[in-house]
Amino acid sequence: MKKGDTVSVVATSGEYVGVLDNLEPLTLTKPRMIVQAQDGGMGFARGVAVTGDENPDTMVFGNYVFIAKTNAKVVEAHATATSSIVKPESKIIT
Numbered sequence: 001m002k003k004g005d006t007v008s009v010v011a012t013s014g015e016y017v018g019v020l021d022n023l024e025p026l027t028l029t030k031p032r033m034i035v036q037a038q039d040g041g042m043g044f045a046r047g048v049a050v051t052g053d054e055n056p057d058t059m060v061f062g063n064y065v066f067i068a069k070t071n072a073k074v075v076e077a078h079a080t081a082t083s084s085i086v087k088p089e090s091k092i093i094t
Contacts, residue, residue, distance in 0.1 A: 001067065006075045011064040016048060017078050018059060026067070030082040031059035044081045055082075 001007055001020055009016045009028065018028025032044035047054050070078070 006070045006078055008068045008070045009061060009064050010066050011061060017070055017074060026061040026064060028059050029057060031056060032078065032081060
């Protein structure tokens with residue numbers, strides 16, 4: 001794994017996905033906590049802590065269990081969730 005890769009981090013507080021910025025200390029940009037959706041799927045929280053800022057720019061981990069490569073579907077979903085580009089709902093421009 002290298003700087004700029006989207007990675008998954010498992011910590012005692014949950015699972016997070018973000019863009020690797022630094023390994024020592026472990027720092028992610030565009031961090032998002034993984035949450036379970038009502039339909040049994042998964043999604044991204046709008047931040048990393050209930051009382052924290054919404055959509056923080058970075059997150060530094062003091063302790064974590066492991067870092068893993070993130071699968072392609074989650075990388076794509078994370079990029080979509082953290083992008084400032086808004087996709088139109090319709091393919092027709094009026």
